[in-house]
Amino acid sequence: MFPNIIISIMKKSLLVFFTGFLAWAYQSIRAPPPKKLGSPDGLPITTPRIKLRDGRHLSYKEYGELKEIAKYKIIYVHGFDSNKHFAVIATKASPDLIQDLGVYIVSYDRPGYGESDPNPNQTLKSSALDIEELADQLGLGSKFYVVGYSMGGQVTWTCLKYIPHRLAGVTLIAPVVNYWWPRLPANLSNEAYSKQFLQDQWCFFIAHYLPWLTYWWNTQRFFPSSTIIANSPAILSRQDIELLPVFTAGRAPVIEGQVRQQGEYESLHRDLNIGFGTWEFDPMEIENPFPKNEGSVHIWMGDEDKIVPVTLQRYIAQQLPWIKYHELKGAGHLFPYAHGISDAILKALLLGES
Template sequence: MTRDRSKVIILKDKRRLGYAEYGVSDGLPLFVFHGSPGSRLLFEIEDDVAIDLNLRMISVDRPGYGLSDKQKNRTFRDWPLDLLELASHLQIDKFGVAGISGGAPYALACAEMIPEKLRGVFLISSPAWINMSNHKKKMNRINRMGFTLSKSCPAILSLLYKAMNVRSKKVNDVQLIEAFRQGVKESVIETRMITEPWDINFAQVNAPISIWHGEDDDSAPLEGAKWLSSKLSNSEIHIVKAGHSLYWDESYRKMIYTEFINGYNKEQNKSKEI
């Protein structure tokens, strides 16, 4: 049985923010953002890999998920502010961020708002605005329906998420059970957030962005990742033979983390030369 690594801090506005740490306590810090719906427990599988690569991996519950209190009318741009408070609490000055699926827009918001703090930004299986016709056309029916319902009939989407919660308990999907700890409302809200124009100024994102995407992804089709890359002047896209679940392939995860480590080492060597 996995040891519970969960902790909570109280933010300046009195909200609780839940997180868990994996890997090495003095390793290279990387904040990882779960999908939607999801929770900090998604990254329990990473402990051994993080130890092997000397990473300090911090997985954070977004507002309304797991141990984190809800935040009224939140946007993607609110997230970097929460993250800065957590990083300060953990006495971490600079760090990397990686967003998986629905967590990717939050990593992108960090790239715009706190680039001076970042050692690497990774968007993994990222969605894009689904009003792009080609992107929506190639999306699987379930996701397409979910995104549509989030705007046209959120009450029905809420019922579907409740059914997902019931199923997660039957199969003991711990990270999803934790995602729905406070109910399904946040999942409905976040689904709608993804479908609407993101409150991120792409032209202001100058931090290097690494995009990893599966060519067979039908949950967040590749066209969306290519569109994101075209909007981000300092991005590199890695297209791999995988679907939306590329993150579950340990070999790809190690490739992503190794890119992060190599980028950090390169930066350190440059600093020594100056």
């Protein structure tokens, strides 16, 4: 009789422990809700926003000439862990060049970043449609240019797929590549993947195969998580280190703090899940949007980029010969911040200069 009581107590204790463990595990992998934006009790709204068809808001910032008189209208798509305030082609290009050419640039916070509402139903297609609706509500005309940097380059691929008829020209600056795009050769993709830091390999693996664990993986303390999220100096090339003072100049703490203010899941983690998840299309199946040379598509890449493998960019450019590929020797991921590079990017896109 006595042993039966002990067994019963042990069973109940195990049940309580197991139930508690499940509750802890559920809370650990479940991302918290985003912080609220706007009055009366939410985060402050400091820049204009448009209201999209589905009720969400996109926050934006304008640079350069007035859109009413500008000859060229560009939508800039920011990268990972960034926001609308860091539109490098606007902030680092020569003001005289922007004025002489008549360039208007609008940068916006992608969903969940800065002051733009999250999109719990975000897809690759919705990213392109957000850009199209932003252009329409701002009155940018039937065609406009799109420039995307880093993870923003992935969003730019979606424009080439879903809204090519709206594009006057496109530039992808050091665009992030998804290692699981179907038409990337397995040997080439695996080689590039294996050269990433081990913790980044795990981060990408989880975002692709176990996206419901992305929040937990990037917030747990048992194993090292993403070097990029941690802003590790190990991801910087020699040129990147030299450009750090330029990159960080003008990044006021208040503006920098806006990037992740709604929560890391809604900004960084959802970005990882979409960027490295299973894509709805393969970029290498995209057809030339400008068969009559009425526009152009450019990829700019540094050959010493430690974040985005240059080998994969070279292969993509070879498979899509209509892309004008620019590879900069000795350049890292921050090369657009080098003197004169943003000018060169704009001249190539708008004037066709090589």
